[in-house]
């Protein structure tokens with residue numbers, strides 16, 4: 001990796017095959033896959049070293065298989081804390097135990113581990129991009145105080161911010177404004193003891209609390225807490241959680257200390273208010289959007305990384321090779337990516353699961369009360385069957401279930 005950290009002017013007119021703006025998780029993964037395929041790639045991000053930012057902190061499920069397919073699972077495994085069992089609790093009682101590989105990792109550690117894997121034919125530039133020009137033949141990216149990069153294809157992986165996209169006439173449509181609140185903080189055991197479990201999920205107890213679930217899991221050298229909430233951000237409960245996290249948690253989730261052990265909150269509570277948005281008017285000559293730059297995800301649904309991995313895999317393995325094999329980069333080529341069936345299905349699933357988690361948590365009409373009851377009863381019953389007859393439980397799990405009910 002060539003990290004130009006001191007920001008001197010670039011050599012006049014850097015020309016590359018593919019320029020990626022945004023070196024968060026999507027841009028960095030895409031640069032890795034494209035670089036390994038032999039393309040000349042330039043990756044630009046405003047941070048030479050990705051800073052501590054509150055984003056995904058647990059990688060699991062299909063995300064692991066997708067990282068394996070693009071050859072980067074080892075990099076995750078080398079930087080994260082692996083754990084294989086989660087104890088799931090609802091209303092103070094054991095719901096079930098989940099057995100599958102999970103990785104706990106802070107987002108900056110994750111992105112920086114993936115940046116460390118960039119091959120030599122990926123040029124990394126630290127700088128703020130302040131203007132873009134896209135066309136059917138060549139793209140131009142201007143970096144503040146450093147000059148321009150030109151390329152055949154521009155990949156925008158700039159996350160949720162939309163200032164640069166607007167330069168190109170790309171807008172964003174709000175699917176759900178202020179859809180959810182996510183909190184993150186570090187815990188340690190109170191006193192000399194240890195926690196009862198290395199990972200635990202505690203589901204909300206009352207719809208009026210708006211709590212979907214609290215995830216407790218190991219990351220770096222701490223126990224990390226991710227709390228997913230559907231509640232107004234101006235609610236006094238939110239202020240109370242920030243100012244008195246332990247008292248507020250115990251008050252809202254009374255069985256937590258018994259299930260996990262007494263705890264102290266080590267430092268400040270981080271929080272994030274999510275808008276669910278989708279890019280509009282994005283089929284343009286020369287430029288393609290991936291990750292959060294295209295569509296944002298509900299953190300409680302845990303689909304952000306699954307979505308961006310689908311984007312990276314489909315773009316880099318199926319579409320870019322075809323696009324670069326013939327002259328030009330007209331919008332008709334780019335449209336094939338946005339119409340890719342695997343991408344469409346993953347994006348639609350992300351939106352459906354966001355809506356499902358919110359309704360399952362807070363809706364109180366008869367239909368959702370029944371659905372919630374069924375959702376959790378099914379898990380409790382399956383856990384009972386599993387204890388008596390693991391083989392029979394495995395056969396039952398193999399039966400087709402609605403995809404939303406199967407998640408989280």
Ligand SMILES: Cc1cc2nc3c(=O)[nH]c(=O)nc-3n(C[C@H](O)[C@H](O)[C@H](O)COP(=O)(O)OP(=O)(O)OC[C@H]3O[C@@H](n4cnc5c(N)ncnc54)[C@H](O)[C@@H]3O)c2cc1C
Nearest residue numbers: 022024025026046055056129158159291292299302304305
């Ligand atoms: C609190 C929270 C919790 C989440 N939890 C989960 C979870 O449990 N599971 C899950 O799957 N997903 C989760 N997500 C979603 C997931 O984190 C995101 O989908 C993912 O991080 C998006 O990555 P990205 O690369 O698209 O965007 P980002 O990581 O935001 O990267 C964008 C990059 O673009 C760069 N950039 C922007 N503008 C410029 C510019 N002008 N010039 C140069 N560089 C620029 C930025 O510096 C940044 O590095 C969560 C999100 C949040 C906010």
